[in-house]
Amino acid sequence: GQNIDQPTEMTATEGAIVQINCTYQTSGFNGLFWYQQHAGEAPTFLSYNVLDGLEEKGRFSSFLSRSKGYSYLLLKELQMKDSASYLCAVDGKAGNMLTFGGGTRLMVKP
Amino acid sequence: NAGVTQTPKFQVLKTGQSMTLQCAQDMNHEYMSWYRQDPGMGLRLIHYSVGAGITDQGEVPNGYNVSRSTTEDFPLRLLSAAPSQTSVYFCASSYSAQGGYEQYFGPGTRLTVT
Numbered sequence: 001g002q003n004i005d006q007p008t009e010m011t012a013t014e015g016a017i018v019q020i021n022c023t024y025q026t027s028g029f030n031g032l033f034w035y036q037q038h039a040g041e042a043p044t045f046l047s048y049n050v051l052d053g054l055e056e057k058g059r060f061s062s063f064l065s066r067s068k069g070y071s072y073l074l075l076k077e078l079q080m081k082d083s084a085s086y087l088c089a090v091d092g093k094a095g096n097m098l099t100f101g102g103g104t105r106l107m108v109k110p
Numbered sequence: 111n112a113g114v115t116q117t118p119k120f121q122v123l124k125t126g127q128s129m130t131l132q133c134a135q136d137m138n139h140e141y142m143s144w145y146r147q148d149p150g151m152g153l154r155l156i157h158y159s160v161g162a163g164i165t166d167q168g169e170v171p172n173g174y175n176v177s178r179s180t181t182e183d184f185p186l187r188l189l190s191a192a193p194s195q196t197s198v199y200f201c202a203s204s205y206s207a208q209g210g211y212e213q214y215f216g217p218g219t220r221l222t223v224t
Contacts, residue, residue: 008150030209042200042215043153050210087152091209097168098213100145100152 002026004101006088011107012078020073020104022088030091033098034062034073037085046073046086075106083108112136114216116201122222123191131186131219133201141204142184143168143213144176146197153200159184160207191223 003025012018024032031050035043049055049064049071061074073086085105089098117132135142143158155168159178173195175187184203188195198220202213 004152033212042217044215045212048210048212089153097143097155097158098153099169100154102150102152 002090002092002099004088004090004099006086006101006104008102009105009107011109014078014080014108014110016078017074017076018078018106020075020086020088020106022071022073022101024069024071024088024090024101026069026090026092026099028092029066032062032064032071033089033091034060034071035087035089037087037103039084043087078108080108080110082106114201114203114214116199116216116219118219119217120220122224123188124224125191125193127191129188129191131188131199131201131221133184133186133216134182135184135203135214136182137203137205137214138181139203139205139214140181141207141211141213142178143202143204144174144184144186145200145202146170146195147200147218148197156186156199188221193223195221196223197221 005023034046037043047062054063059076064071085103087103088101114135144156145153147153154170157176159165200218201216204211204213
């Protein structure tokens with residue numbers, strides 16, 4: 001089966017750094033995605049990891065450890081507009097079929 | 111490009127009614143999929159298609175039908191609506207059915223079944 005865990009909620013301060021963790025247990029692995037979803041809107045793509053290590057894209061970075069079944073999304077220099085839900089999704093078998101975690105709702109405070 | 115479009119944006123149905131949620135994309139994407147999103151449960155895959163004429167079931171297919179007669183369109187049919195189908199439905203498309211390609215999501219349809 002597929003199991004993906006993320007914290008339900010996190011709070012951080014504007015300008016700070018926050019790390020959102022995701023652990024997964026899946027029957028197969030072809031890559032891990034992070035999506036951002038603002039309230040009432042559609043998810044939008046943030047990052048994709050298929051090999052171990054850190055992928056950096058501006059203020060956002062994503063890390064993957066396949067042996068540990070673990071990923072994190074790192075957000076630097078937090079802005080108020082970063083308040084959103086962050087969804088971890090695993091492509092568990094070939095064919096782009098994603099299994100999503102429940103999402104982490106991040107609240108950024110002034 | 112309009113990207114992925116969905117209609118309607120909101121819908122209220124009575125138990126037992128049927129309806130079709132429309133989804134279209136203008137990016138010539140091979141892969142299309144339907145998800146439902148319920149509070150605390152994340153997105154769950156209902157059905158997906160890897161090309162015109164090819165569809166398959168996802169994690170929660172019961173009570174839903176799909177067809178893919180063209181590359182652009184991927185409608186989702188609710189056969190006999192039930193209150194458990196109250197949810198937000200997202201259609202998504204991706205360049206390829208191969209892994210690693212990001213999915214583009216439509217704006218969603220908010221469905222309430224009374």
